[in-house]
Amino acid sequence: MTTFLLLTVTGLGLAGLYFLVASGLSLIYGLMDVLNFAHAAFLTVGAYASWLVGTELTGVLPVGVVFVVALLAGLVVGTLVAVLMELGLVRRLYGDHVGQVLLTVGLLLAVTALARAVFGSDPVRVVVPDWMNEVTRIGGAAVPNSRLVVIVTAALVFAGLMFFLRRTRYGLVIRAGVENRDMVSALGIDVGRAFTLVFAIGGALASLAGILTGAFFGTITAEQGTSLLIFAFIVVIIGGLGSIPGSALAALAVGLLQQYANYYGAVGMGDLIVVAMLAVVLLVRPQGLLGRVA
């Protein structure tokens, strides 16, 4: 039972990371029709910016303060990179899908290579408060606090996104824009601003995922963004493009199934099951669990 509990909490933590990456991807694709492979670059940039600031401040400030400052620094840098990328590069390629793929894949490869060149190939250890390395007993299982932090953060982000999308005017614009961008413009709304805002949100969430990945696994690497991106894409497709609740639901399914299958089945079974689930969803419900038929 304790093993099952531990697997469940770990699966929920993974689901939280997948959700943080997938929700931004889903909004960007749903609103802007941009398949943004460079999303993983935001994660990498945010994670390393946070690590850099954390390392520089260690010993200067209390660890808890260092963690918060490093987190904020990572978020700001990741968001800025996303905004600059949208304004400077992606904006010129709206409607040009081939150009978008070439650009965003190129950016991902470039940022990954740059991170490896600057920070090295070895994993780097992130600075977290001591209590995050401790465990909490839940039903007899010793659950690492870092996993609980990821789960709670993802839940708060989900609630915040839902509030933003349902209760604010910009949220309304984004929901409408996912359905029909031209008609949103024809109501006198500058959709370009909404595009930038969505990229900023996506960049912030991906950065947060990068920073929390460091807390979850204890280290960060230049390639972790790419591996998370693959599962995030699967989550987006299973959940339904443009649907935040869909991404949350799919992230839960993928994270939990992966953990259970990897433990109770053969090694690597988790990834296989996730890909099989993707195939089934595409065959039975191509628009995704909570997506709408185009």
Added chain:
Amino acid sequence: MTTRPDHRVPTAPENDPPDAATPILRLDGVDAFIGESHILHGVGFTVPAGQITALLGRNGAGKTTTLRSILGLVERRGSIDLDGQDVSGSTTHDVVRRGVGYVPENRDVFAGLTVAENLRLAERPGAGHRYDLVHELFPRLKERRGQRAGSMSGGEQQMLALARALLNDDNRLLLIDEPSQGLAPNLVREVAVALEQMAQLVTTVVVEQNLAVIRHMARRVVVLDQGRVVHEGSAPEFFEDEALTQELLGVHHGGAHR
């Protein structure tokens, strides 16, 4: 404030408003493109203020593209003068913010949003919002404000699309594309009455295939054929000339397009 609409087929106003001769919209030499296709070829016409102008033509004549050109929803060249200002280089949201309401051909209400959210999205900052008028013209929208637009009937969606265009009190021009398309006859009458009421407040350009809807309310007519203006003038005179309507639209007197 307008009165509750009845279900009579509307008739054109007896007298034109005082500023009827002033053009609110003037197109001159407008070319439009969709992808590689050249759709409009040097389109030019004027829309006088305070009237309904009917934009007519056979299928594929370029009527919808003309409305979309005015809004900048398709690539266009030429001069588009809206109330004295050239908007041919403006973005769609800039054109609309100058006081244009748009009802597209297929309504394009946001299916996943409620009626209230659809209307809230149409609210333009700085403008007054005519909710009283909208609810008076379309009382069903008030009853169904919490309902998702995608779950409403075609007629109700059309009412929502019209309400959205009418909502802002600084709108000076309405561009309405095929308002009766796909509606049951009783709803067509209801929409026609609403159109007439709306046109008393705002200058309106209507694309309409159903001539029975438009012939009694339009004061001016512009006919397009293969992306070119082939006739522009008084609507009553045009509709009285059976030979001309037959030649330009391929319809018998008073009928719909074949």
